[in-house]
Amino acid sequence: MENLLSTSSDSRPVALITGGARRIGAIIAENLHQAGFNIALHYRHSAKEAQAVVDKLNQQRSNSALAFAADLNHLQEIQHLAHTLLQQWQRLDVLINNASSFFPTPVADASEAQWNDLMNSNLKAPFFLAQAFAAELQQRKGCIINIADIHADRPLKQHPIYCAAKAGNVMLTKSLARELAPQVRVNGIAPGAILWPEQNNGLDDATQQEILQKIPLARSGSPEDIARAVRFLVQDAPYITGQIITVDGGRSLCN
Template sequence: MNQQDTPVILITGAARRVGAEIARTLHAAGAHVVLHYRQSAADAEALAAALNAQRRDSATTVRADLKEDGAPEGVVDTILARHGRLDALVNNASSFYPTPLGRIDAAAWTDLIGSNLKGPLFLSQAAAPALRECRGAIVNIVDIHAERPMKNYPVYCVAKAGLAGLTRALALELGPEVRVNGVSPGAIDWPEDGQFPADERDAIVRHTLLGRIGSPTDIARTVRFLIFDAPYITGQILAVDGGRSAHL
């Protein structure tokens, strides 16, 4: 692929876990990937180095707290200054933790709404002119609990419900030039902070039609499909959850 024709794709929260797998998968499909991170600088730089070892000058990093005013616009400006184009945006960055009713505070609201809804909205708005020029795509990483809330996580679920609505609204606003879709994961990577003890994990798996959790690769392949192989799909949210949401 000619470097001039190489699509440039921004993946937010790309340093670790699902975001890193999305970046690796899109890189393997031939894209130049821009790895956004907020705190995980070492992980982001290590991933970029590994990808650049495979293909020279094919990955770059950008740091920002996307819930801060002006940060999304700054990220897009940086990418356009470096690369002159932006072909796709994957809104993956997310905060996730419980906020039981009665203990919700303004800090949790600002963080969860900021990372899961405000950041994607303002980043998409900032990226829209460049995406229109390239007839590009946006993929938002939503959650099956956007439509079927999970107990003790009301603010997170509300934020993801907003992201689901934003996905459809942006498809309306940005069509026909830009396609906008979402991916709703089920149980993929368990949180690393022990939010779900073993008995809760077992219950989730038992309630999943395929009888197992998924992997970051399942999400990454779906994102790749929506960006590269779905020219007549927009305004849709695909559940990648082993069938769990079919009977929640």
């Protein structure tokens, strides 16, 4: 996509990052902004954090970032997000499906509401966002990147619904790569131990150490590792589609 970059803000390529207000999503947004993209930053509840990221990017380059609120559980809001974004920017070149719910759902206690939450954020929203932007991405010869998880292939105990949703996300990536070819490339990134879950979904110190001991590189990764993988797939991988790049320090090699 290097041929899309220019010095004119009106003709710069645009990247949408869902869940872009915090954590990995915010770092992806900053990295692509540094690469010359205008940024559409989606958020659901994190309005203050989203605006802080947008303000930071606009200080670096004026009129280069906007925040868009949407609840991706609802198809109508997904479609409204797509319509509003295209009205504002007049283009979309890259869709990063990063927004994701994550929490344990032991079989004995899991509810339908939890099923819907995890499936909607990890599977439904990426599909319908791809649908909503398909024509625009095909016109721009753009790309889609889905943030998957190593646990799509290696289930995490007490997280059966999340793992099933991410497994669906992986197959969605491969299916969309066939459906939208040759104009649109679709790939995924499967992070390993990058950031520990927050608050009530967190892991105790003993569990964290147990995970780290299974990583050949003997350390956790950083959000920048994911952002660099995203940038590679966006800018430097014109002949890669339908693939899942694992960024886990080698953890998936071990039992």
